[in-house]
Amino acid sequence: MKKLDGNSKVAALLVGVVVTMGALAWAAVPFYSWFCRVTGYAGTTNTSVQASDKVLDEYVTVWFDANTAPDMPWQFKPKQRSIKLKIGESGMAFYEAYNPTDETVAGTASYNVAPDLAGYYFTKIQCFCFTEQVLKPHERVEMPVVFYVDPEIVDDPDAGRIRNITLSYTFYETELPDTQASLPAAKPAGYN
Numbered sequence: 001m002k003k004l005d006g007n008s009k010v011a012a013l014l015v016g017v018v019v020t021m022g023a024l025a026w027a028a029v030p031f032y033s034w035f036c037r038v039t040g041y042a043g044t045t046n047t048s049v050q051a052s053d054k055v056l057d058e059y060v061t062v063w064f065d066a067n068t069a070p071d072m073p074w075q076f077k078p079k080q081r082s083i084k085l086k087i088g089e090s091g092m093a094f095y096e097a098y099n100p101t102d103e104t105v106a107g108t109a110s111y112n113v114a115p116d117l118a119g120y121y122f123t124k125i126q127c128f129c130f131t132e133q134v135l136k137p138h139e140r141v142e143m144p145v146v147f148y149v150d151p152e153i154v155d156d157p158d159a160g161r162i163r164n165i166t167l168s169y170t171f172y173e174t175e176l177p178d179t180q181a182s183l184p185a186a187k188p189a190g191y192n
Helices: 008-040 116-120 151-155
Strands: 057-068 075-080 082-086 091-098 107-116 122-127 133-135 140-149 164-174
Touching: 057 075, 057 091, 057 140, 082 091, 091 133, 091 164, 107 116, 116 122, 133 140, 140 164
Parallel strands: 057 164
Antiparallel strands: 057 082, 075 091, 091 140, 107 133, 107 164, 122 140
16 A cells, blocks of 8 residues: 655545535535424424414413515515414414515515524414415415414423514515426516
8 A cells, every 4th residue: 555645645634624524514404404493493483283282371472573585576564463372272373475576476484483492382383484485476465374382381491481472484585486487477468
């Protein structure tokens, strides 16, 4: 076996560092996503297919917030400012999105909960944020979110006193799905 000289050792070491950094960067996004889902870190919520089986005689107020990314042309807002419900009780709120443009626009909503500690206990059953939304020109839609606050929140020494939670969404423009992108552009009214 041939012995490596000083320059070859440094080059091999640098290649190893670059490969390791690339592997760590590739794994960072899915790991961070998993970490946030498991811990509720950064206000990441949980999901469920059913409502809570336990409802407490304590109340929480859920506030609703809506934003759009700078390049998203939609108008987006909650239909109500807040809902007061019992901890463990399912609630339903609606958001409204309007596409004021003459183009079909697709969007995806990211979300978080504040304070961050409440994210672990905030559970969504149904949400428009689970799928991409496509609005035709000048289309207005109401989109529901069904949720509850897990009764275990009251037993958490850090989150147990939280009684006001803000659910916030930000819509980002995304590429149109292939089925939408292949459709011909609609002609403005009055043109043949």
